[in-house]
Amino acid sequence: MSESRPKLALIASQGTLDWAYPPFILASGAAAMDWDVAIFFTFYGLPLLKKEIKAGVSPLGNPAMPMKMPFGSKGFQNFNWPIPNLVSSNIPGFESMATSLMKKTFKNKGVATVQELRDMCVELEVKLIGCQMTMDVFGFSKDDFIEEAEIGGAATFLSYAADANVSLFV
Amino acid sequence: MSESRPKLALIASQGTLDWAYPPFILASGAAAMDWDVAIFFTFYGLPLLKKEIKAGVSPLGNPAMPMKMPFGSKGFQNFNWPIPNLVSSNIPGFESMATSLMKKTFKNKGVATVQELRDMCVELEVKLIGCQMTMDVFGFSKDDFIEEAEIGGAATFLSYAADANVSLFV
Amino acid sequence: MSESRPKLALIASQGTLDWAYPPFILASGAAAMDWDVAIFFTFYGLPLLKKEIKAGVSPLGNPAMPMKMPFGSKGFQNFNWPIPNLVSSNIPGFESMATSLMKKTFKNKGVATVQELRDMCVELEVKLIGCQMTMDVFGFSKDDFIEEAEIGGAATFLSYAADANVSLFV
Numbered sequence: 001m002s003e004s005r006p007k008l009a010l011i012a013s014q015g016t017l018d019w020a021y022p023p024f025i026l027a028s029g030a031a032a033m034d035w036d037v038a039i040f041f042t043f044y045g046l047p048l049l050k051k052e053i054k055a056g057v058s059p060l061g062n063p064a065m066p067m068k069m070p071f072g073s074k075g076f077q078n079f080n081w082p083i084p085n086l087v088s089s090n091i092p093g094f095e096s097m098a099t100s101l102m103k104k105t106f107k108n109k110g111v112a113t114v115q116e117l118r119d120m121c122v123e124l125e126v127k128l129i130g131c132q133m134t135m136d137v138f139g140f141s142k143d144d145f146i147e148e149a150e151i152g153g154a155a156t157f158l159s160y161a162a163d164a165n166v167s168l169f170v
Numbered sequence: 171m172s173e174s175r176p177k178l179a180l181i182a183s184q185g186t187l188d189w190a191y192p193p194f195i196l197a198s199g200a201a202a203m204d205w206d207v208a209i210f211f212t213f214y215g216l217p218l219l220k221k222e223i224k225a226g227v228s229p230l231g232n233p234a235m236p237m238k239m240p241f242g243s244k245g246f247q248n249f250n251w252p253i254p255n256l257v258s259s260n261i262p263g264f265e266s267m268a269t270s271l272m273k274k275t276f277k278n279k280g281v282a283t284v285q286e287l288r289d290m291c292v293e294l295e296v297k298l299i300g301c302q303m304t305m306d307v308f309g310f311s312k313d314d315f316i317e318e319a320e321i322g323g324a325a326t327f328l329s330y331a332a333d334a335n336v337s338l339f340v
Numbered sequence: 341m342s343e344s345r346p347k348l349a350l351i352a353s354q355g356t357l358d359w360a361y362p363p364f365i366l367a368s369g370a371a372a373m374d375w376d377v378a379i380f381f382t383f384y385g386l387p388l389l390k391k392e393i394k395a396g397v398s399p400l401g402n403p404a405m406p407m408k409m410p411f412g413s414k415g416f417q418n419f420n421w422p423i424p425n426l427v428s429s430n431i432p433g434f435e436s437m438a439t440s441l442m443k444k445t446f447k448n449k450g451v452a453t454v455q456e457l458r459d460m461c462v463e464l465e466v467k468l469i470g471c472q473m474t475m476d477v478f479g480f481s482k483d484d485f486i487e488e489a490e491i492g493g494a495a496t497f498l499s500y501a502a503d504a505n506v507s508l509f510v
Contacts, residue, residue, distance in 0.1 A: 006502050011338070013192060022353060022383065022509070025473070029494035043192065109477045133195070137279045154199035161336045162176045166501045168351070168509040169192070169338040181508070183362060213362065303365075307449045324369035331506045332346050339362070339508040 007036045009161035011169045012045035017099055017114065020048055023170045024117035031124035035165075039121070040157040041149075042131035045170075046138065049130050049145040053115055122148050129156060177206045179331035181339045182215035187269055187284065190218055193340045194287035201294035205335075209291070210327040211319075212301035215340075216308065219300050219315040223285055292318050299326060347376045349501035351509045352385035357439055357454065360388055363510045364457035371464035375505075379461070380497040381489075382471035385510075386478065389470050389485040393455055462488050469496060 008030040012023040023039050031037045041049050103113070112120070121128065129152045130145055142151060161167045178200040182193040193209050201207045211219050273283070282290070291298065299322045300315055312321060331337045348370040352363040363379050371377045381389050443453070452460070461468065469492045470485055482491060501507045 006498075008498070009336070011192075018383070022351075026494055026498070030498050033495060033498060035498070043188070106477060111473065111477060133281065137276060137281060154196055155203060158176075158178070158196070158200050158203060158205070158336065163335065165503065166349070166498065166507045167336045167338060168507060169340050170509050179506070181362075213358070303451065307446060307451060324366055325373060328346075328348070328366070328370050328373060328375070328506065333505065337506045337508060339510050 005034060005036045006030075006166075007164040008038075009157065009164040009167040010037070010039045011157065011167075012039050012041050012048060013043040013170065015044035015047055017102060019170070020045075020053070020114045021117070023048075024114060024121060026168070026170075027126045028117050028120040028124060031121065031126050037121075037124075038127035038129060038157075038160050040129045040131065040152070040160075042134050046130055046134045046140060048114070048118070049128060049149045051144070051146055053118070118146075122146070127160070129160075175204060175206045176200075176336075177334040178208075179327065179334040179337040180207070180209045181327065181337075182209050182211050182218060183213040183340065185214035185217055187272060189340070190215075190223070190284045191287070193218075194284060194291060196338065196340075197296045198287050198290040198294060201291060201296050207291075207294075208297035208299060208327075208330050210299045210301065210322070210330075212304050216300055216304045216310065218284070218288070219298060219319045221314070221316055223288070288316075292316070297330070345374060345376045346370075346506075347504040348378075349497065349504040349507040350377070350379045351497065351507075352379050352381050352388060353383040353510065355384035355387055357442060359510070360385075360393070360454045361457070363388075364454060364461060366508070366510075367466045368457050368460040368464060371461060371466050377461075377464075378467035378469060378497075378500050380469045380471060380492070380500075382474050386470055386474045386480060388454070388458070389468060389489045391484070391486055393458070458486075462486070467500070469500075 008026065010023045010027055012020070014020070023045070027037045027039050047054070106113070118128075127150065128146070128148055129150045130140070130142075132151050132153045135141070135151070142149070178197065180193045180197055182190070184190070193215070197207045197209050217224070276283070288298075297320065298316070298318055299320045300310070300312075302321050302323045305311070305321070312319070348367065350363045350367055352360070354360070363385070367377045367379050387394070446453070458468075467490065468486070468488055469490045470480075470482075472491050472493045475481070475491070482489070
């Protein structure tokens with residue numbers, strides 16, 4: 001079935017700014033290489049289909065992010081993330097700051113924003129599928145999403161992925 | 171090799187209530203579509219094989235869960251999770267509350283419990299494989315698990331997955 | 341293409357000590373079974389290519405790790421991790437202790453260290469590829485990595501994975 005074009009099937013299950021990058025980077029990269037690509041947005045990843053993406057960086061949920069290690073970072077990977085180690089993950093406003101710094105760093109390094117990467121995916125005809133069950137549970141309606149979004153379930157994903165060259169759960 | 175039935179190979183590596191859903195939903199969904207399915211439970215996901223599943227929702231480890239954002243949620247995806255934003259992730263008893271609310275929401279929306287989904291997987295003859303190495307490290311014995319559980323290692327998973335249509339690490 | 345040797349394509353995206361294990365265990369296991377294996381290190385996983393691995397255990401980012409549940413662990417999976425429940429994730433020095441205890445437990449159980457598993461991967465000729473974009477964003481240079489490391493992008497991974505039997509995003 002995938003004789004002419006290789007096929008990539010992605011599940012995007014996470015909703016923070018940093019973890020929004022991998023599915024959109026892989027999808028746009030593959031589509032640029034003329035692969036047939038679909039992303040199934042489920043769980044915490046579903047809001048990435050919203051008209052306006054509001055993802056942020058969590059100081060709590062990203063274990064390897066040194067910026068959220070106020071109490072020494074000896075045991076941790078040393079990233080050159082430009083955030084002072086003193087910053088506590090309990091300080092109000094920390095998230096906005098971390099998010100803003102991450103966006104600036106990526107911009108300075110010439111990396112596209114999540115919004116831009118998603119636009120690229122749309123242009124390159126990546127299929128963007130929202131998970132029906134997650135919509136029901138969290139109370140989303142199709143109108144909340146960009147108009148290119150389709151709606152489907154686990155069966156939709158599995159049918160698509162069945163003959164994909166690469167399937168990844170992000 | 172997979173001419174008649176498509177094949178799904180899953181690794182379940184996470185142990186909180188929310189992250190227990192994806193592997194069981196995908197597995198039961200695929201099995202209902204008559205796929206041949208196996209889940210390899212390893213790492214933090216191993217206890218999902220225990221006779222009684224005791225998974226909870228962590229306020230710490232789920233970055234995109236707005237309920238654990240006591241200090242403003244501007245940068246975050248806005249879920250309609252019915253938990254007041256004021257609730258601090260440091261408040262004792264928060265986990266029980268979050269877990270209980272998540273269970274209620276899922277129930278109200280007609281979503282099966284993790285326990286029910288696992289039962290469904292057993293009925294649909296999904297292979298449930300516990301990771302030997304994780305058992306050794308964490309001190310589990312086969313008796314701790316449901317009787318349908320098999321025991322295996324990375325090689326067991328790889329041999330199964332080698333000709334699977336879809337393999338996912340959750 | 342993969343007639344003689346099965347092929348495994350891994351993405352290692354996480355940087356804490358615990359989550360460093362799955363890719364190295366799967367990769368060394370597959371290579372020992374004579375599979376052709378590549379790991380693409382990206383995002384928080386990139387520092388796993390550094391000459392000296394300094395990964396630690398995060399008390400924040402591992403939801404199912406009971407040791408970081410100072411406020412009761414009722415809703416949680418009960419691991420036999422030898423860390424007192426009283427320990428607060430906010431206590432300075434907690435990370436070093438958790439990391440040290442994890443290392444000891446693994447050692448006592450005869451599990452190789454991450455460093456040893458990586459050495460094994462090198463010996464078994466697992467391809468170790470660092471993500472160029474992550475290097476640019478975080479300010480890494482090729483000299484920071486072990487000499488066996490290659491550098492590539494999403495296209496490198498996709499080209500490798502296109503005909504892999506199993507692809508996993510860890």
